Amino acid sequence: MLAATGLTKEYRRRGEVFNAVDGVDLTVAKGEIVSIVGRSGSGKSTLLNMLAGLLRPTAGAVRFDGQDILGWRDAEISRWRNTKIGYMPQGQSLLANLNVLDNVRLPFFLARRDGEITEKASARLAQVGIAHLAANFPAELSGGEARRVALARALINAPELLIADEPTGDLDLATTNEIMKLFAQIAGDGTAVLLVTHEAEAVISPTGARIYEMAGGKLAGRD
Ligand SMILES: Nc1ncnc2c1ncn2[C@@H]1O[C@H](COP(=O)(O)OP(=O)(O)OP(=O)(O)O)[C@@H](O)[C@H]1O
Numbered sequence: 540m541l542a543a544t545g546l547t548k549e550y551r552r553r554g555e556v557f558n559a560v561d562g563v564d565l566t567v568a569k570g571e572i573v574s575i576v577g578r579s580g581s582g583k584s585t586l587l588n589m590l591a592g593l594l595r596p597t598a599g600a601v602r603f604d605g606q607d608i609l610g611w612r613d614a615e616i617s618r619w620r621n622t623k624i625g626y627m628p629q630g631q632s633l634l635a636n637l638n639v640l641d642n643v644r645l646p647f648f649l650a651r652r653d654g655e656i657t658e659k660a661s662a663r664l665a666q667v668g669i670a671h672l673a674a675n676f677p678a679e680l681s682g683g684e685a686r687r688v689a690l691a692r693a694l695i696n697a698p699e700l701l702i703a704d705e706p707t708g709d710l711d712l713a714t715t716n717e718i719m720k721l722f723a724q725i726a727g728d729g730t731a732v733l734l735v736t737h738e739a740e741a742v743i744s745p746t747g748a749r750i751y752e753m754a755g756g757k758l759a760g761r762d
């Protein structure tokens with residue numbers, strides 16, 4: 540489904556030039572779970588942002604179902620991302636002035652699809668276990684609840700690939716476990732899942748996950 544080859548991002552900072560991501564090859568197949576661990580600054584978010592078409596690589600290719608994404612114009616990439624990719628950014632990403640239900644419905648309106656969305660959004664909220672919080676605002680939620688909203692939002696357009704950047708960062712172990720179980724369910728439904736986790740959490744990545752380690756912009760497999 541997703542295949543990246545030689546993916547590289549060069550950054551320049553006050554005269555310093557370095558590769559935040561350095562020649563990464565990665566494939567993710569339908570229904571598969573891939574976990575990436577690595578120290579802060581090793582290039583994990585930069586890699587995910589390139590795979591989601593949010594950031595243009597300096598070199599390399601991203602193919603989705605055989606199509607060369609980077610050959611497309613920005614508007615086409617946006618359309619592709621909005622329909623095929625669910626993205627959970629690192630950290631807090633909910634819009635503070637929208638309630639939970641509206642946060643979840645937002646990507647649907649961006650994709651300008653027809654049909655009844657409120658029911659779908661409510662079903663996604665129920666799927667992630669927070670149907671009762673639909674009318675609440677982000678400031679009224681716990682960290683774990685906010686992550687569930689971000690997950691429901693990422694799933695609203697029924698993506699083929701879910702990309703999640705530290706979806707359980709700073710959550711307690713029990714909540715982390717619950718969210719990991721949700722990822723396993725989502726993959727079981729056929730959606731590919733690509734996530735960045737902390738080292739300690741890699742061990743509780745959903746069963747069957749392929750685990751990679753990122754260091755200095757390079758990605759290496761782990762057994
Ligand atoms: N826009 C930018 N310009 C210059 N350097 C950047 C830019 N964005 C990120 N970097 C640098 O690139 C490297 C990789 O950053 P990245 O955010 O991908 O790391 P990360 O592995 O996600 O870290 P964390 O675990 O803290 O989220 C870091 O050294 C960071 O300082």
Ligand SMILES: [Mg+2]
Nearest residue numbers: 583584585629
């Ligand atoms: Mg990061």
